[in-house]
Amino acid sequence: MLRLPTAGTPYRPAEVSRAILGLFESKTVIQVFQEQLKKYLTVKNLALVNSGTTACYLLLEFFKKIRADSLRDEVILPAYTAPSLLLPIRAANLRPVLVDIDLQTFNLAIDQVSDAITSRTLAIMPVHMFGLPCEVEPLIRLTEAEDIFLFEDAASSLGTRLHGKMSGTVAPFGFYSLNRGKNISTLAGGIITWRDTHYNEIMDKLVKALSPVGFVAQKIITLKIIGLSLAVKPLFYTLLTPLIAKYKYTTLHTHFESFAYTPTQAALGKALWRSANVLTMRRIINGKILLNIFGNRADFIVPLVKPEWEVAFNQFPLIVKDLSLRAEIQRRLLAAGIETSLLYERPLHHIFPELNPTGSEPFPQATYLAEHLLLIPTHAQVRQSHLAIIQDIIDSLC
Ligand SMILES: Cc1ncc(COP(=O)(O)O)c(C=O)c1O
Numbered sequence: 232m233l234r235l236p237t238a239g240t241p242y243r244p245a246e247v248s249r250a251i252l253g254l255f256e257s258k259t260v261i262q263v264f265q266e267q268l269k270k271y272l273t274v275k276n277l278a279l280v281n282s283g284t285t286a287c288y289l290l291l292e293f294f295k296k297i298r299a300d301s302l303r304d305e306v307i308l309p310a311y312t313a314p315s316l317l318l319p320i321r322a323a324n325l326r327p328v329l330v331d332i333d334l335q336t337f338n339l340a341i342d343q344v345s346d347a348i349t350s351r352t353l354a355i356m357p358v359h360m361f362g363l364p365c366e367v368e369p370l371i372r373l374t375e376a377e378d379i380f381l382f383e384d385a386a387s388s389l390g391t392r393l394h395g396k397m398s399g400t401v402a403p404f405g406f407y408s409l410n411r412g413k414n415i416s417t418l419a420g421g422i423i424t425w426r427d428t429h430y431n432e433i434m435d436k437l438v439k440a441l442s443p444v445g446f447v448a449q450k451i452i453t454l455k456i457i458g459l460s461l462a463v464k465p466l467f468y469t470l471l472t473p474l475i476a477k478y479k480y481t482t483l484h485t486h487f488e489s490f491a492y493t494p495t496q497a498a499l500g501k502a503l504w505r506s507a508n509v510l511t512m513r514r515i516i517n518g519k520i521l522l523n524i525f526g527n528r529a530d531f532i533v534p535l536v537k538p539e540w541e542v543a544f545n546q547f548p549l550i551v552k553d554l555s556l557r558a559e560i561q562r563r564l565l566a567a568g569i570e571t572s573l574l575y576e577r578p579l580h581h582i583f584p585e586l587n588p589t590g591s592e593p594f595p596q597a598t599y600l601a602e603h604l605l606l607i608p609t610h611a612q613v614r615q616s617h618l619a620i621i622q623d624i625i626d627s628l629c
Pocket of ligand 1: 282315
């Protein structure tokens with residue numbers, strides 16, 4: 232039986248050929264892709280870098296450069312999110328300050344943010360986890376008054392809209408990831424956006440200071456793109472599961488490298504973006520169907536999805552109250568060829584005990600989410616037949 236991977240952007244042969252030809256293109260193709268992304272996101276200012284982590288790091292470095300008060304060195308973020316986010320915060324010599332999440336939205340508990348703000352708060356980073364939008368508007372009001380930078384981590388939510396606006400473009404700053412598990416991927420990559428054109432010069436300097444990628448390294452990137460185009464296809468994925476497993480992130484990242492985005496990735500992105508709306512729509516529709524399957528059942532908590540949101544689910548998150556039921560769902564779905572994931576099984580303050588010196592449980596909702604989460608794939612290769620299998624399994628178990 233064919234296995235469906237948990238995540239992955241399917242590439243067409245024509246798109247892979249573009250990436251190969253991109254090896255021989257100049258940096259202009261990056262500018263062309265940037266213009267395409269600006270239109271897609273409806274933003275004026277944007278830059279491409281090698282990863283979402285670098286995008287986050289450069290934004291933090293930028294905030295440091297223009298902060299009014301050099302004593303401000305704290306960054307507020309949710310207690311349940313990607314552990315790798317601590318790397319750019321620490322690399323910028325800043326201190327993470329955690330806030331609990333909300334079990335209704337699965338995102339930052341907005342009403343608890345003001346308690347975490349101090350005279351040392353430099354920035355607040357709401358994260359749109361799993362593609363689910365975090366309501367940023369109330370934070371805009373809070374930060375404007377306090378002279379604090381607000382930047383959205385939209386790494387997993389490319390294509391999600393809240394109140395008609397793209398996630399990542401509501402606050403004055405934002406960033407996205409184009410890494411391989413993300414909503415649309417160019418193997419790796421990061422997008423930085425900022426609203427105020429006055430900042431262009433400083434941002435340009437920060438981005439231009441990144442080392443360019445040499446021809447040999449670009450060739451390796453192109454080979455990886457070819458490999459990825461095969462690996463996400465259920466046939467190859469099934470045949471090569473043990474080999475592909477080696478390339479999955481299973482351990483915590485301990486460092487990151489920053490360098491420039493490459494023409495080969497931009498050439499791929501440029502071709503891929505023609506299907507961006509279709510790829511996004513599939514995530515939105517699959518997410519809605521999963522919401523119907525899992526919603527209104529006592530065994531699960533599904534996230535709130537407001538009618539005015541369009542949620543491009545990166546994966547569909549749900550809380551399974553009973554852990555033995557969660558294990559059984561995972562087992563049955565896998566037997567039917569559908570892989571699921573538990574993502575980060577611990578919140579940040581458990582992974583990094585130094586963030587919780589008292590040893591008590593300061594962020595219980597984040598811990599509960601981490602320990603009960605199950606993620607169902609929503610990407611463009613999830614078909615009606617997969618969703619029907621999921622429905623049958625859940626009907627038989629619950
Ligand atoms: C929420 C979130 N932010 C940031 C990142 C970092 O992005 P990248 O992998 O492109 O460095 C990730 C990646 O897993 C993420 O999930």
